[in-house]
Amino acid sequence: xxxxxxxxxxxxxxxxxxxxxxxxxxxxxxxxxxxxxxxxxxxxxxxxxxxxxxxxxxxxxxxxxxxxxxxxxxxxxxxxxxxxxxxxxxxxxxxxxxxxxxxxxxxxxxxxxxxxxxxxxxxxxxxxxxxxxxxxxxxxxxxxxxxxxxxxxxxxxxxxxxxxxxxxxxxxxxxxxxxxxxxxxxxxxxxxxxxxxxxxxxxxxxxxxxxxxxxxxxxxxxxxxxxxxxxxxxxxxxxxxxxxxxxxxxxxxxxxxxxxxxxxxxxxxxxxxxxxxxxxxxxxxxxxxxxxxxxxxxxxxxxxxxxxxxxxxxxxxxxxxxxx
Amino acid sequence: xxxxxxxxxxxxxxxxxxxxxxxxxxxxxxxxxxxxxxxxxxxxxxxxxxxxxxxxxxxxxxxxxxxxxxxxxxxxxxxxxxxxxxxxxxxxxxxxxxxxxxxxxxxxxxxxxxxxxxxxxxxxxxxxxxxxxxxxxxxxxxxxxxxxxxxxxxxxxxxxxxxxxxxxxxxxxxxxxxxxxxxxxxxxxxxxxxxxxxxxxxxxxxxxxxxxxxxxxxxxxxxxxxxxxxxxxxxxxxxxxxxxxxxxxxxxxxxxxxxxxxxxxxxxxxxxxxxxxxxxxxxxxxxxxxxxxxxxxxxxxxxxxxxxxxxxxxxxxxxxxxxxxx
Ligand SMILES: Nc1ncnc2c1ncn2[C@@H]1O[C@H](COP(=O)(O)OP(=O)(O)OP(=O)(O)O)[C@@H](O)[C@H]1O
Ligand code: SF4
Ligand SMILES: [Mg+2]
Numbered sequence: 001x002x003x004x005x006x007x008x009x010x011x012x013x014x015x016x017x018x019x020x021x022x023x024x025x026x027x028x029x030x031x032x033x034x035x036x037x038x039x040x041x042x043x044x045x046x047x048x049x050x051x052x053x054x055x056x057x058x059x060x061x062x063x064x065x066x067x068x069x070x071x072x073x074x075x076x077x078x079x080x081x082x083x084x085x086x087x088x089x090x091x092x093x094x095x096x097x098x099x100x101x102x103x104x105x106x107x108x109x110x111x112x113x114x115x116x117x118x119x120x121x122x123x124x125x126x127x128x129x130x131x132x133x134x135x136x137x138x139x140x141x142x143x144x145x146x147x148x149x150x151x152x153x154x155x156x157x158x159x160x161x162x163x164x165x166x167x168x169x170x171x172x173x174x175x176x177x178x179x180x181x182x183x184x185x186x187x188x189x190x191x192x193x194x195x196x197x198x199x200x201x202x203x204x205x206x207x208x209x210x211x212x213x214x215x216x217x218x219x220x221x222x223x224x225x226x227x228x229x230x231x232x233x234x235x236x237x238x239x240x241x242x243x244x245x246x247x248x249x250x251x252x253x254x255x256x257x258x259x260x261x262x263x264x265x266x267x268x269x270x271x272x273x274x275x276x277x278x279x280x281x282x283x284x285x286x287x288x289x290x291x292x293x294x295x296x297x298x299x300x301x302x303x304x305x306x307x308x309x310x311x312x313x314x315x316x317x318x319x320x321x322x323x324x
Numbered sequence: 325x326x327x328x329x330x331x332x333x334x335x336x337x338x339x340x341x342x343x344x345x346x347x348x349x350x351x352x353x354x355x356x357x358x359x360x361x362x363x364x365x366x367x368x369x370x371x372x373x374x375x376x377x378x379x380x381x382x383x384x385x386x387x388x389x390x391x392x393x394x395x396x397x398x399x400x401x402x403x404x405x406x407x408x409x410x411x412x413x414x415x416x417x418x419x420x421x422x423x424x425x426x427x428x429x430x431x432x433x434x435x436x437x438x439x440x441x442x443x444x445x446x447x448x449x450x451x452x453x454x455x456x457x458x459x460x461x462x463x464x465x466x467x468x469x470x471x472x473x474x475x476x477x478x479x480x481x482x483x484x485x486x487x488x489x490x491x492x493x494x495x496x497x498x499x500x501x502x503x504x505x506x507x508x509x510x511x512x513x514x515x516x517x518x519x520x521x522x523x524x525x526x527x528x529x530x531x532x533x534x535x536x537x538x539x540x541x542x543x544x545x546x547x548x549x550x551x552x553x554x555x556x557x558x559x560x561x562x563x564x565x566x567x568x569x570x571x572x573x574x575x576x577x578x579x580x581x582x583x584x585x586x587x588x589x590x591x592x593x594x595x596x597x598x599x600x601x602x603x604x605x606x607x608x609x610x611x612x613x614x615x616x617x618x619x620x621x622x623x624x625x626x627x628x629x630x631x632x633x634x635x636x637x638x639x640x641x642x643x644x645x646x647x648x649x650x
Contacts, residue, residue: 226420
C-alpha cells in the first residue's frame with residue numbers, strides 16, 4: 001500500500017512536469033501578448049522596454065526555466081493585465097468556483113443516485129421510463145439554453161431568485177463564500193442547478209446501468225437465498241458494488257465541473273475562475289492562463305490520486321493486488 | 325408412509341407471458357417429493373429446467389420468470405401462495421441453497437464475517453458477537469482451518485473449494501430442513517469435488533437434512549442420492565429410487581443417458597451417444613418432447629405422454645424400455 005502510494009506520487013510528479021512543458025509551449029504558440037499589452041502608438045524604445053520587463057526578449061527555453069524556477073517558489077509571475085501575482089488572482093476566485101462545483105455535484109448525487117437506483121430496480125415501471133426520458137433531456141439540452149430558461153422562469157417571470165452575481169459573502173478559511181449567507185445561497189441555487197443538470201443525468205444513468213449489472217449476479221441471488229430482507233440486499237449488497245464505478249466517475253466529474261464551469265459562470269455572471277480564464281485568454285494574459293492550467297493539472301492529478309485511494313478502500317480485490 | 329417434507333405437484337414455471345397469455349415453459353408440469361433426511365438427485369441435460377425448478381421452490385425467480393401454476397407444499401404449507409415476507413423467513417432458515425459457482429456466490433466486496441453474520445441475524449435476533457461465534461463455529465464445521473482469522477477475509481482470498489465450503493457453512497447456519505444444491509461441485513477440481521461431496525454428505529446425514537442435489541453427473545447421483553428425478557426439456561420424464569432407476573431405466577432418455585456414461589462393468593462396450601441435440605425449449609416437437617431423438621417412437625407419441633406409475637416409480641413414456649441394459 002505505502003509503496004504503491006509512493007510510486008503513484010512519483011508518477012504524479014512526472015505528469016505535472018510534463019504538463020508544464022506542454023502548457024508553456026502551448027501558450028507561447030497561441031499568440032504574442034506584446035501586441036495586446038503595448039499601446040500601438042508606443043515607439044520602439046518603449047516597446048523594447050516592456051518586452052524586457054516581462055522577460056519576453058529571452059529565448060523560449062530560457063523563459064521556460066525562469067518560469068520553472070518561479071514555479072518552485074509558488075510564483076507564476078504577475079498578470080500582464082492586473083499587474084498582480086497570477087496565482088493570487090486565481091486563488092481569490094477559487095472559492096466561488098469551488099462552492100458552485102460542490103453545490104452542483106451535491107445536487108447531482110442527491111438527485112441522480114436515488115433516481116438511478118429506482119430506475120434500475122424497477123425498470124419496467126412508467127415512472128422509471130419517465131425518469132430515463134428526462135435524463136436524456138438532461139444530457140442533450142445545451143447548458144447555456146437551460147441557464148437562460150432558468151433565469152427567465154425563476155428570476156424574470158416568478159421573481160423568486162436573483163439573476164446574477166454571488167450575493168453577500170462571508171470569510172471562511174481565508175476565502176469569501178456565498179453559501180454562508182442566506183442571500184448568497186439564493187444566488188448560488190440557479191447556477192448550481194444549471195451546472196448540475198448534465199451531471200445528474202450522467203450519475204443517474206451510470207447508477208441505473210450499475211444496478212442492472214449487479215442485480216443478476218449470483219451473489220445477489222445468494223444474498224436473497226440467505227433470507228436477507230430486501231432492504232439489506234439493496235443497501236449493502238447492491239449499493240456497495242455500485243459505489244465502485246460511481247465514486248470513480250463522481251471524482252473525475254468534479255474535476256471537469258471546476259474546469260468547465262465557464263459557460264454557467266458566464267451566464268450567471270458568477271465571478272469564478274471560469275470567467276477569469278475566459279477574460280485572460282481574450283487578453284492573452286499569459287501568466288494567468290499558465291497558472292490556471294497548472295492548477296487544473298494539479299487538481300486532476302490530486303483527484304485521480306484520491307479516487308485511486310477510494311477505489312482501494314471500496315474494492316478489496318484491488319487492495320490485495322497492490323499489496324503484492 | 326409419512327407426509328413428505330416437500331411435495332411439488334404440477335409445477336409450471338414460465339418466462340414471459342402474463343394475464344392469461346402463456347410464456348415459455350421452462351418447467352412444465354413437474355411433480356416430485358422429497359422425504360425428510362433423504363437425498364433427491366435431479367438430473368438432466370443443460371437447459372432442461374433443473375435450476376429453474378430449484379429457484380421456483382426458493383421463490384427466487386427473476387423477472388420475467390414466474391410460477392404459473394402448481395403447488396409447492398413444504399411441511400404442509402404451499403410456498404407458491406406465501407407472502408414475500410413469509411417466504412423470506414423460510415429462505416435460508418428452513419430451506420437453504422448452494423449455487424454452482426463459488427466464485428460468483430459470495431459478494432466480492434464484503435468480508436466473510438459480514439456475509440455470515442447477516443445470514444445469522446436475518447432469522448435470529450442475536451447480538452453481533454453471538455452471530456460471529458456461530459459463523460466461526462460453522463466455518464470450523466466445514467473444515468476451514470483457523471476460522472477465527474478467516475472470518476475477516478474477503479472471498480477472493482479463498483480458493484474455489486474453500487469458497488464452496490464457506491457457502492455450505494452459510495447454508496448450514498440455521499440447520500435447514502432442506503438444502504437445494506445446484507451443481508455445487510461442477511466448478512471444482514475432481515479431488516476437491518470428491519472431498520466436498522463426502523463432507524456435505526456427512527453433515528446433512530448427521531442433521532437429518534433433506535437434499536435436492538441438482539447435477540448432470542450420474543456418478544454423483546448414484547453415490548449420494550436415494551431417489552432420482554430425470555428432467556428433459558422442462559418435463560419430468562422418470563423418477564424413482566436411484567438403485568432401481570439406474571440399473572433398470574424405463575424411459576428411453578434415461579436409458580440413453582446411462583449408456584453414455586463410462587462404467588466399469590461395461591468396459592469394452594463402446595459408449596453410446598443419444599442421437600440428435602436437445603431441442604430448444606422454444607421449438608419442442610409436438611407430443612413427447614423426446615420423440616425426434618427416440619428410436620422407440622410411434623404415432624402414439626404425437627400426444628404428450630402422462631406420467632405412468634410403475635411400482636414405486638414414474639415414467640413418462642408410451643413404450644418404456646422393458647429390460648435392464650447391460
Ligand atoms: N432468465 C431467464 N429468462 C428466460 N428464460 C430463461 C431464464 N432462465 C432460464 N430460462 C429458460 O429456462 C430453461 C431451463 O434453464 P435452467 O437454468 O433451469 O437449466 P438447467 O437444467 O439448470 O441447465 P444447466 O445444467 O445448464 O444449469 C433454459 O433453457 C432457458 O430457456
Ligand atoms: S413416449 Fe414415445 S417418443 Fe417419447 S420417449 Fe416414449 S417411446 Fe420415445
Ligand atoms: Mg442450472
